[in-house]
Amino acid sequence: TVAKQTTEWLDTVSHSLFVCSQQKELTSKKRDEFEDILEERRLSSDLRYAMKCYTPVIYKGLSPCKPNAIKNAVLQSEQVQYVIKQLAKEMGESPDIIQEEATEILDEMGHSMQLGAVRFFAFTLSKIFKRLFQRVCVNEEGMQRLQHAIQEHPVVLLPSHRSYVDFLMLSYLLYTYDLALPVIAAGIDFLGMKIVGELLRRAGAFFMRRSFGGNRLYWAVFAEYVKTMLRSGYAPIEFFLEGTRSRTAKTLTPKFGLLSIVMEPFFKREVFDTYLVPISISYERILEESLYAYELLGVPKPKESTSGLLKARRILSDNFGTIHIYVGQPVSLRTLASGRINRCPYNLVPRHLPQKPSEDIQEFVSDVAYKMELLQIENMVLSPWVLVAAVLLQNLPAMDLELLIEKTLWLKGLTQTFGGFIEWPGNLCAKKAVVSGLTLHPNIARLVDGCVVLNDKGVEDGAVGEIVFKRALAVLLCATYRNQLLNVFVRPSLVAVALQMTRSFRKEEVYSCFSFLRDVFSDEFIFFPGISLKDFEEGCFLLTKCDAIQTSQQEIYPTDKGSVIVSFLSAMFRPFVEGYQLIFRYLSKETKEAFTEKQFIPGVRNFVFQLLEKGNTQCYEALSSDMQKNALAALVQLGAVKKKKVSNGFAYSVNQEAVNKILDMF
């Protein structure tokens, strides 16, 4: 094991160059101040604001051009023409027909940004945002940094994704600050919405199909479209690393496709540099919260439709609190890549040929993706309510208000020690903050006789199944807020969990358990790839910092007062440990044959549901399809489940023995 640890240590060292900047930021937390942009909107005319003289700051090398000119350039590009000719040859078709197809793809995909539409949005969004939100807070320094970045190099905006509001808000923000409006990669589903889809298109959205791995023409056209806009500095390119809205408010593991596309022009030195800008958008109350909870429980997400949108109007009368948008420091891709990329592969093949990225490059893209997500997490504002939710979930079904306040305050201190970014509104006393959280989230919890009670109305009267469903809904809603804490807490907490699991004080043993947990939860939480030991040390460091543990060369042991922290932390992650246990149990016992994801989710849901009904478990979160998918993915990665591509997706087959072995380790 010594040898193994040594090699791991070496791995860590080799990686540490890359993450050290991250580390530095962690110790020197200096964050910008926020400004409320709605304040100004409440004071002056929205119409005048929408019609204001808009002369955005743009990229220094940009020669302005129309959206159609870009499409033409893409169509005529060597890259696309090459693929067209190839396909024509292979399929024995005339290139004209394929070219026609490419044109159609482009027309479906392309944005057609127009100032008129932008002004329309500026006006209506002003109205809507003012009704929905109390405040929209932005770090102005971040906007200034962004302004410089936009002039200097092509910029890629990488916001977190919790709500459809994200991209509307971001464009609105850039318009407010007179910056070039971004073009936004949006899912093709939006085009299903009449009028709205076209409106979004005019506001700068371009549309990508959900999966087009096999379609070479589509891939070529799409990649070239994005790259053409990036190379020319036409507009900042915006997309979501997470690929979709996180239904759990937990950061999703990154998708690499689009990121590798926007990085390529730099790899090929078609641009001098590219700025990646992590942006953290956090909501005090998420617009889609109940939709998400239903969806996680298997009530399908309604298709995007205009009438659906109109029906959702009623939410306009609701209050969704404050939004915090933190525009992070632009990260220079050139700096990230320095010393990491072997340039040879790009020098030996003409640059317009489609080229599968080397393993080096793939690893680099993945590292960058994780780094950007970690930066998003670092700057994500946490509201007091998030702390309340975390405390409440450990004290179900009801909790004394005073105790809740006390615990919340305690958790605030701990969160700050761990580097969490808490915005405590005004200088509100703890009680007011907790109560105002309760007021904002009446659907989750309410105050009854000095007790805070989870709002699972209708529990008393109804069938057992219904009671379980209602309770699950409330728990998942509440968890959505606790989840925002998890990525800040995950390293020290997994050390705490490992301490409890191993019941040992030997560092080596605790580390090996930590490392196992980290692997198991690699899809659940965001870990920078390959630095298990470093994560462990960070976890230990943070626990030492809050006096929860003491460490020596060989040993780790909780201090007397630390046991409170250690048990709180492990309780915080217990739903995941228990949930995974349940899901693994299902897989090891109930599945003999190969199955698809479509079969797996209802299967495991029923299994958990029955246990809940019988009262054999209290782990409601195991009903979450998100957790179920992550657990399955973890087993695939650990080699206990085989994933095979079949005609309509993937088929899984379980290696019972291996799953049992993993279960034993829990």
Place this chain on the structure above:
Amino acid sequence: RQELLKWNGWGYNDSKFIFNKKGQAEFTGKRYRLGGMVLPTFKEWIEKTFGASLEHKTTSRASLNVNDVPPSIVNEEFLQDLRATKISYSQDAEDRVFRAHGHCLHEIFVLREGMFKRIPDIVVWPVCHEDVVKIVELACKHNICIIPFGGGTSVSSALECPEEEKRTIVSLDTSQMNRILWIDEKNLTACVEAGIVGQDLEKQLAESGFCTGHEPDSMEFSSLGGWVATRASGMKKNIYGNIEDLVIHIKMVTPRGIVEKNCQVPRMSTGPDIHHFIMGSEGTLGVVTEVTIKIRPVPEYQKYGSVVFPNFERGVACLREVAKQRCAPASIRLVDNAQFQFGHALKPQVASIFTSFLDGLKKFYITKFKGFDPNILCVATLLFEGDREKVLQHEKQVYDIATKFGGLAAGEDNGQRGYMLTFVIAYIRDLGLDYYVIGESFETSVPWDRVLDLCRNVKERIVRECKERGVQFAPLSTCRVTQTYDAGACVYFYFAFNYRGISDPIHVYEQIERAAREEILANGGSLSHHHGVGKLRKHWMKESISDVGLGMLRSVKEYVDPNNIFGNKNLL
């Protein structure tokens, strides 16, 4: 010849840029067309470009301090043997220092302000092939290190003596082997001793009505042997070819013996061409003593020309088209805007009001009438050669292409001045050094489709690196495309900055140049188009030619020179 040349700078003693009593720039001497002329706008350009000022001056020491020079340590037995051969030699300090360096910035800086740690112990002047054979035999016998020395114009640290060399170092100066041995008019070849300097070769051939047409920018000083040893390239390669196209036969003395071929033929299929082991070997294998080179009748007619383009992108596109149609004139070069302005600053005072009026009119036409932005436009200079009729025809073809890319003919004069500047530009560095400005040029070759990206990125990288390393004034970072090929181009960068406020300017300079080279390689450019590798760029050899490639070169070295007699440590 040593007397005619500067000991601590470029070129002839009598030719240099100075500021005259009126504070105007002037070029001295009568050797160049610019000689004796006043350059009224040059001072302003220097001040504007570098933030330099005439008040802040550094001075080189006036002459070599002989006491600083490392002593000459030569084995007495070797000296006895050497005397017996009657080959002339010297252990004089000045002679040895003169051959201890090339013309890299750091080398000139050392001459002005310091001293080399290691220099040759003795200089020998063989006068013929046989002399070289004797010297190499003696060196092998006494285990002595030989560093061949031709024109001394290296810009790759190739002539620097390895500091750790413990053996006696002999500088083998080929300058006395400078005869044309014969001219073969039937086959149009000439056999020439390798020490001959470019301009002498052309002058002497011209007496018989011939030329080689090989004109590297250093041709006033560089030698035939040096060209072979570094794989040189000439300005007019489009007609005459580069050195590898010109050479028919090479005779080289190595510690293993003499390497040569059995015939002088245009081409042969006898395994890998041994000439290609020799060309670019940078003095690591032996001494080139005699070269048979192709000659051509001196062209009947020469005509310069120039074209203005609205921007660099259009200019490059035009050059690419010219290359594609394979109609490149003897020389075609494209300078970027910064270099265009630089060239403009070197315009001498005009003789008459009429010319100045004409200049004004031209400027008006280009900037106002044609809408060229003087801060973006760029210029191509052209040189046509051949018989008169064909030249005129050729000229029309090239200008027609240029028109398609928005180019405007800008006159013979501008073209001619452009080429003249090629020779005087090297003198400017010495002027800069007097005013805290250091600079250098470096080159690369690159495929056509990457030319623009490479130029932009390298220039930008230089600017950024300067900023990051504390250079307080914006640098001059400029480039030109100097050669066109079927598959790509040769690009030249000039880079200079004002180093006031920096304690170790040479170190900073070297770091930036290194970063610039990294950038070139990352952009798909080569390690060198014609300057060679020397010791300056060795670091990247493995990356450039792969492990196996390097091993192949090493094994040749091991066979030819097992005791590392030719121990200048270049290349490998």
